[in-house]
Amino acid sequence: MDITLANCCGNCGHHVKGQLCNVHEIITAETQACHAYEFRAVLSRESDCLKCAKFQTEHCAHPLKAGDGMLCTVYYPRISA
Incomplete structure (x- = not known):
């Protein structure tokens, strides 16, 4: 079993200003996840x-x-x- 960091909106490069997904163009929570996830290096x-x-x-x-x-x-x- 592979264990990874959470692939959720809070760590995603598409999650803009802490609330808007610029891929799906909807308001999201930091704990939500989808297949468009892209790691945001901080x-x-x-x-x-x-x-x-x-x-x-x-x-x-x-x-x-x-x-x-x-x-x-x-x-x-x-x-x-």
Whole structure:
């Protein structure tokens, strides 16, 4: 079974201004989902390499540059239980 981040409107590049889908031209909620989903890469100071599940693994896109404070659009959050 593959586990992925939520493919919902809140993470979609088509979700404009937090409420309107520019593909379907309707108001949507952040928790809705559809097959037109397109990942929206967002950088955040809270999403640096040290908090990324891919850091120091073979899945890291930038293993020679990854480090404290680096921000990346392929960031994958660590799951904390």
